[in-house]
Amino acid sequence: MASKFSALLESRYLGWIGLAIALLAPFVTATNYSLSVMTSALLFVMLAVGLNIVVGYCGLLDLGYAAFFAIGAYTSGVLATRYDWSLLATIPVVIAAAVVAGVIIGGPTLRLRSDYLAIVTLGFGEIIRITANNLEITGGPSGIFGIPGITIGPLDLSTPVAFYYTCVVAVGLAVLGASRLGRSRLGRAWRFVREDEDAAEAMGIHTYKVKLAAYIAGAIWGGLAGILFGAQLTAISPQSFTFLWSALILMAVVLGGMGSTPGVVIGAVFVSVAPELLRGVADYRYFVFGVLLIVVMIFRPQGVWPTRAAERAPRKRRTTKDGPGGPGQSPQDRTVEAGS
Amino acid sequence: MSTDNTPLLQVQDLRLAFGGVTAVDGLTFAVQPGDILSVIGPNGAGKTSAFNCITGFYKPTGGSVRLDGEDITRLRPSAVAAKGVSRTFQNLRLFGELTVLDNVRAGMHLRMKQNAFDALLHTPRYRRSERIATEEAHRWLDFVGLRGDRAAEARNLPYGEQRRVEIARALARGPRLLLLDEPAAGLNHSEKQELLDLLHRIGELGVALVLIEHDMGLVMQVSRRIVVLNFGKEIADGTPEQVRNDPAVVEAYLGTDEDEDSGPQAGTVEEVQ
Numbered sequence: 143m144a145s146k147f148s149a150l151l152e153s154r155y156l157g158w159i160g161l162a163i164a165l166l167a168p169f170v171t172a173t174n175y176s177l178s179v180m181t182s183a184l185l186f187v188m189l190a191v192g193l194n195i196v197v198g199y200c201g202l203l204d205l206g207y208a209a210f211f212a213i214g215a216y217t218s219g220v221l222a223t224r225y226d227w228s229l230l231a232t233i234p235v236v237i238a239a240a241v242v243a244g245v246i247i248g249g250p251t252l253r254l255r256s257d258y259l260a261i262v263t264l265g266f267g268e269i270i271r272i273t274a275n276n277l278e279i280t281g282g283p284s285g286i287f288g289i290p291g292i293t294i295g296p297l298d299l300s301t302p303v304a305f306y307y308t309c310v311v312a313v314g315l316a317v318l319g320a321s322r323l324g325r326s327r328l329g330r331a332w333r334f335v336r337e338d339e340d341a342a343e344a345m346g347i348h349t350y351k352v353k354l355a356a357y358i359a360g361a362i363w364g365g366l367a368g369i370l371f372g373a374q375l376t377a378i379s380p381q382s383f384t385f386l387w388s389a390l391i392l393m394a395v396v397l398g399g400m401g402s403t404p405g406v407v408i409g410a411v412f413v414s415v416a417p418e419l420l421r422g423v424a425d426y427r428y429f430v431f432g433v434l435l436i437v438v439m440i441f442r443p444q445g446v447w448p449t450r451a452a453e454r455a456p457r458k459r460r461t462t463k464d465g466p467g468g469p470g471q472s473p474q475d476r477t478v479e480a481g482s
Numbered sequence: 483m484s485t486d487n488t489p490l491l492q493v494q495d496l497r498l499a500f501g502g503v504t505a506v507d508g509l510t511f512a513v514q515p516g517d518i519l520s521v522i523g524p525n526g527a528g529k530t531s532a533f534n535c536i537t538g539f540y541k542p543t544g545g546s547v548r549l550d551g552e553d554i555t556r557l558r559p560s561a562v563a564a565k566g567v568s569r570t571f572q573n574l575r576l577f578g579e580l581t582v583l584d585n586v587r588a589g590m591h592l593r594m595k596q597n598a599f600d601a602l603l604h605t606p607r608y609r610r611s612e613r614i615a616t617e618e619a620h621r622w623l624d625f626v627g628l629r630g631d632r633a634a635e636a637r638n639l640p641y642g643e644q645r646r647v648e649i650a651r652a653l654a655r656g657p658r659l660l661l662l663d664e665p666a667a668g669l670n671h672s673e674k675q676e677l678l679d680l681l682h683r684i685g686e687l688g689v690a691l692v693l694i695e696h697d698m699g700l701v702m703q704v705s706r707r708i709v710v711l712n713f714g715k716e717i718a719d720g721t722p723e724q725v726r727n728d729p730a731v732v733e734a735y736l737g738t739d740e741d742e743d744s745g746p747q748a749g750t751v752e753e754v755q
Contacts, residue, residue, distance in 0.1 A: 319602050326601030326608065327594045330580075334588050337577035344537065344571075345588040345655055346563035355598075453581050453633040 156404055157318065164310045168303060177302040181374055183414040184309040185367050190394040190410035191320040191403065192363025197392065198401035198449075199324055200356035201336030202252070203260040206267025208387035210361040212274060213243050214368025215378045219286040220279055222372075229292050229373055233366070240365030241358050248357035252350060267388050275380040285379025289372040300373070309370055316363060321403040323359065332356050333401070390414075397438060399445025408447055488551045490515045490690050491536070491567075491659055497544035498531050498714075505531040506542070507714035513659065518681070518691045520701045522725075523711035524734060529694045530572055532711070533661050537569050538562040549659070564592055568657035570648045572664050572694070578637030582628070582647050585636050586619040589654025622650040626680060642673045649680070659690045666697045678704055702726070710734065 167180055193207045217239045218232035251262045274280040281287075291300020292308055299308045323329050331352045334342035339349050372378050390413055398409025416434065420427035438446065489512035498506040506528045513519050521529050534540040536547050538559035546555045549565050557565075568589070577585050587594075594615055600608035623632055626646040630639045636647055645665065652660055665681075666674050674697065681704050685691060695701050701708065701722070708725040710718040712734040718725050725731055 322601050322604065323598060326598070327591060327596050327611070328598055328601065330584055330587060331591055333580055333584070334577055334591075337579060338575050340539065340559070341571065341575040341577065342588065343539075343559035344563055344569050344575075345651065346560050346592045347588070348558070348560045359598075449579075453583060 157321075160317075160404070160407060161310070161314055164314070165307075168306060172303065174302050177306050178374075179415060179418045181302075181306050181309050183411050184306075184313045185370055185374065186391070186394060186410040186414040187407050188313045188316045188367040188370070189364060189391045190398070190406045190413075191317050192360050192367065193391050194395050194401065194403070194406045195320055195323065195332070195363065196356050196360035197395050198406065199329060199332040199336065200353060201256070201332075202353060202356065203256050204263045204357075204360070204388075205260050205385075205392065206247075206263035206265070206270075206388055207360070207364055207391050208383045208385070209247075209263075209267040209270035210240055210243060210364030211368045211371065211387065212270050212380075212383035213239055213361075214365030215372045215382070216274055216280050216286070216368070217365070218369040219289050219372045219378055222289055223286055224279070229290065229369055230294065232369060236365045236369055237362055240361040243365075244358035244361035245354065248354050252353045252357065264385070264388075267383075267385060271380050271383050274383070281379070283380060285377060285382070286372075287377045289376045289378070291376075292373050305374065309374075312366075312370060316366065317403060317407060320359075320363065324401075324403065328352070328355060336401075393435065397435065397445060399448035402445065402447055402449040405445050405447030405449070409445070412446075489513060489548075490517070490550055491692070492548040492551075493532070493536065493545070494548070495545040496532060496535055496542050496547065498528070498535055498540055498542050504714050506535060508545070509711070509714070509716055510545075511709045511716065511719060513690050513692060515658070515690055516685065516688055517707065518685050518693070518705055519707045519709065520693045520695055520705040521709045521711060522695065522698075522701055523717075526713075527711040527734075528714040529711055530663055531714075533569065533663055533692075533694060536562075537567060537661065563655060566656065566658035567661065568652040568655040568659070569661040570645075570652050570663055570665065572667070574641075574644050574648055576636045576644055576648055576651075579635055581634060582623065582630065582632045582636050582639065583616065583619045585647055586622050586650050586654050587615050589622075589651045589656070590615050590618060593656065619650075619654065622654050623647070625653065625683070626650045627676060642669055645669065645673075645677075646680075649684075653684070653687075653689070657689055659692065660684065662691065662693045662695075664694055664696065666695055666700050674700060 164184070168177065189207070189211060193204060196202050196204045196207070214236045217236045218229055221227040221232045221235060222229055247263065247266045251259055254262065275283050291298065291305065293299060299305055324332070331342065331347050334345070334347055335349050335352050342349050342352075371382075375382070394409040394413040395406050396409070397413065398407065399405030417427055417431055420430050423430055491513040493509055493511050496506050496509040497504070509528070509532055511519070521532065523529055531540060535542040538554070538557050538561065541556050546553055548554065549567060552565070554562055554565055554567075577588065594611045596608045596611040599605075620632070626649050628643060628646050628650065630643045636644060639647065645668075649662070649665065666677055669677060678700060681691060681693075693701070693705070705722055708718070708720065708722055709716060710725055710728070710731050717730045717734055718728045720728070
């Protein structure tokens with residue numbers, strides 16, 4: 143019974159189940175408030191899977207992830223409000239800005255050991271926020287107003303429901319993309335670096351380049367989430383990108399289970415939705431939230447849904463003649479290949 | 483390609499000093515294609531330091547390392563590995579939380595033909611390269627005779643099996659030269675016999691082998707040549723027969739009579755230097 147359940151949890155339909163839940167949620171509750179909470183949760187999911195590339199896959203502690211989020215939001219916001227670009231047209235520029243930012247921060251710092259890296263990224267997050275606070279083009283402390291909604295030709299996607307579904311599609315693709323990268327040659331290289339940098343080097347893996355790739359990928363995910371963030375709120379300011387954001391995103395990753403896509407998605411939904419659900423306890427809600435987090439970490443230090451390294455279907459046995467998968471077979475013979 | 487007289491690996495006057503301590507002191511030896519060479523010496527003789535210099539993990543303070551005539555001194559480890567030099571570590575360095583298969587796939591990283599876009603879009607190229615990598619990983623695990631579960635985390639395997647996985651991973655790199663740092667350490671008698679057989683089969687693949695090993699029985703059986711180090715210096719280089727009867731080697735291992743009070747190692751300092 144238990145194995146059937148865990149097989150379901152590891153099935154490849156898991157992504158479809160998650161997508162179905164996201165698509166059906168507005169049929170349960172579709173007030174403007176609940177749609178806004180759910181949209182925020184989706185953005186959080188996107189940020190968390192992006193940070194998961196850096197922290198979960200590659201093992202690099204990043205305490206300033208909100209900086210990339212801010213860079214994406216400001217780049218698209220400035221282009222859309224001052225130069226009348228449509229938000230979709232800003233995507234390539236945001237990606238380029240995120241890559242540049244990833245290289246600038248990652249380039250000199252990724253040679254550092256993990257704990258130093260954490261401090262530098264913490265500083266980077268603050269630098270970006272304070273820069274936005276002081277530049278003219280970013281609107282200084284009051285930020286940018288009047289960011290338009292997303293439109294595709296005549297199609298206006300800025301109503302709460304339409305924007306929610308836009309986010310479902312965008313975030314769904316982001317989750318799928320991150321998880322596919324994680325299961326590729328590059329994703330394995332990230333994990334090799336996380337597990338043992340020297341051994342990875344000995345296998346010919348240029349660990350510095352691989353770490354930089356993780357950083358850039360994380361920056362792109364964060365930057366793209368920034369576009370959606372600006373479109374959702376229509377206004378952004380430096381206060382939107384404080385250290386608390388970086389900390390909450392990191393919390394989502396750690397809480398859910400570092401390196402595990404379903405875990406990180408659940409962690410992100412929990413971290414963003416729980417404070418809203420706890421509005422009933424009013425002033426104590428962040429206190430209760432904090433206690434909940436501590437309890438989870440005590441009883442599930444590896445995260446709610448940790449990764450479990452196992453391969454569903456390691457081997458096609460061409461030489462085996464003793465018929466299809468009986469119960470007595472060794473694990474190698476179980477089923478056909480996972481990817482096929 | 484090399485001409486007949488260019489050795490596969492030429493270590494020339496290699497020196498490594500940490501502050502005032504000289505770990506490797508003018509080491510010179512050559513490995514021919516298909517050679518099986520052992521580097522032996524008492525603990526602290528500089529064997530692993532020499533390995534680390536050859537593979538780029540330490541930057542030697544002097545001397546050169548040439549692979550097939552090409553200078554690879556001071557290249558970063560991944561660049562040395564890309565040239566076809568593979569290694570294992572003295573203390574197992576598997577990717578413990580990853581599956582056995584993934585560990586072996588690490589060796590194929592440089593040869594896998596897929597990029598990030600193939601992975602994002604799951605193109606046919608991605609599927610093909612993943613399938614080929616999986617099949618090849620199984621072949622290497624078959625080659626080293628792994629019995630354990632290949633789909634499970636590597637850290638859950640017994641110690642001897644983990645050693646095999648590490649060798650399979652190093653072979654998957656497709657090396658011309660394989661450096662094994664104490665492959666027999668911690669193995670029981672029958673596992674050592676299997677290792678001996680495995681080393682011969684690796685040699686038959688045309689891969690040149692350099693071993694650091696303390697198990698003299700194994701060393702004498704498998705090696706064509708033996709280099710003996712003591713205090714970073716080479717004190718002998720020859721066939722197993724020659725090395726066994728070399729008085730300097732006997733002295734390095736056993737010390738001399740008059741120094742026994744102060745311990746054999748302290749004694750040999752004065753004798754050798």
